[in-house]
Amino acid sequence: MRMDFLTLFPEMFHGVLNTSILKQAQDKKAVEYQVTDFRSYSENKHQKVDDYPYGGGAGMVLTPQPLFDAVEDASAASHAKPRVILLCPQGRRFTQETAEELAEEKHLIFICGHYEGYDERIREQLVTDEISIGDFVLTGGELGSMVIADSVTRLLPEVLGNKDSAVTDSFSTGYLEHPHYTRPADFRGMKVPDVLLSGHHKRIEEWRRKEALKRTYERRPDLLDIERLHAEEKKWLDEIKNSRDS
Structure with a gap:
C-alpha cells in the first residue's frame, strides 16, 4: 500500500511514521508513506494556499488550486486508483469497519486541512471519502490522518508479528476485547x-x-x-x- 499525506506541516509526521509498527511496516515493504507540503504547489507568488471566503465570515478557506495539483501528482505516482480522504468533522465516523475497508486498498491520499475549511470544489471534485475520527474539532487534519494510518497499517498482511492479533481486537469481532493477564499468576x-x-x-x-x-x-x-x-x-x-x- 501507498499512503500520501498532503499537509502544511510535514514535520508533524516524522516521529509517528518512523516509530514502532508504522516503521516496521515500511521496513517490511508492506507500506510506503509519502508526506508532501502542498504549499509547494501554490501558484501564488507568496505561496499562499488560503483566502477569505466569498460572502464574508470568520476564518480563511483553503483554495482549490494547490490541492488539485497535489492530488493529481500523488495519483499519478501509483497505478492504482486512490481513495482520496478528506479529514473533516462533517465526515462519516471512523470505525474499525472503515479501517478494514481501507486496508483492502492499494493507495490512500489524505488531505489534511487547516483554517476555517475547504473550498467546496475540493469536496465535490477531488474527494472520495470524508472521514471524522470523532465528534470534536482539531486544529487540522494531521492527527486524524495519523490515527487512520496507524489503524489501517496494522491490518496489512505480515505487519503484526501474530496474524491473529488484529482479528481479535476490540471492534473487529463486534465486541470489546476480553481481559488479558500475564505473569505472575x-x-x-x-x-x-x-x-x-x-x-x-x-x-x-x-x-x-x-x-x-x-x-x-x-x-x-x-x-x-x-x-x-x-x-x-x-x-x-x-x-x-x-x-x-x-
Whole structure:
C-alpha cells in the first residue's frame, strides 16, 4: 500500500511514521508513506494556499488550486486508483469497519486541512471519502490522518508479528476485547482466573467470549445487536444481566 499525506506541516509526521509498527511496516515493504507540503504547489507568488471566503465570515478557506495539483501528482505516482480522504468533522465516523475497508486498498491520499475549511470544489471534485475520527474539532487534519494510518497499517498482511492479533481486537469481532493477564499468576493477592491456567483451550475460549460479551454490555451496550446473538450468547447475556441485578 501507498499512503500520501498532503499537509502544511510535514514535520508533524516524522516521529509517528518512523516509530514502532508504522516503521516496521515500511521496513517490511508492506507500506510506503509519502508526506508532501502542498504549499509547494501554490501558484501564488507568496505561496499562499488560503483566502477569505466569498460572502464574508470568520476564518480563511483553503483554495482549490494547490490541492488539485497535489492530488493529481500523488495519483499519478501509483497505478492504482486512490481513495482520496478528506479529514473533516462533517465526515462519516471512523470505525474499525472503515479501517478494514481501507486496508483492502492499494493507495490512500489524505488531505489534511487547516483554517476555517475547504473550498467546496475540493469536496465535490477531488474527494472520495470524508472521514471524522470523532465528534470534536482539531486544529487540522494531521492527527486524524495519523490515527487512520496507524489503524489501517496494522491490518496489512505480515505487519503484526501474530496474524491473529488484529482479528481479535476490540471492534473487529463486534465486541470489546476480553481481559488479558500475564505473569505472575498471583500479584499482591490479585489472582489470574483459574480457567486461564487450566490449559483447557475450549474452556478458555468460552471464557474469553463470555468476558468480551460482558465487557461490551457493561461499557458499550450500543454495540450489541441482540437479534444477531447466537442462542448461547443470549443465554450468557441473560446470566450477565441477572448477576448485575442480584
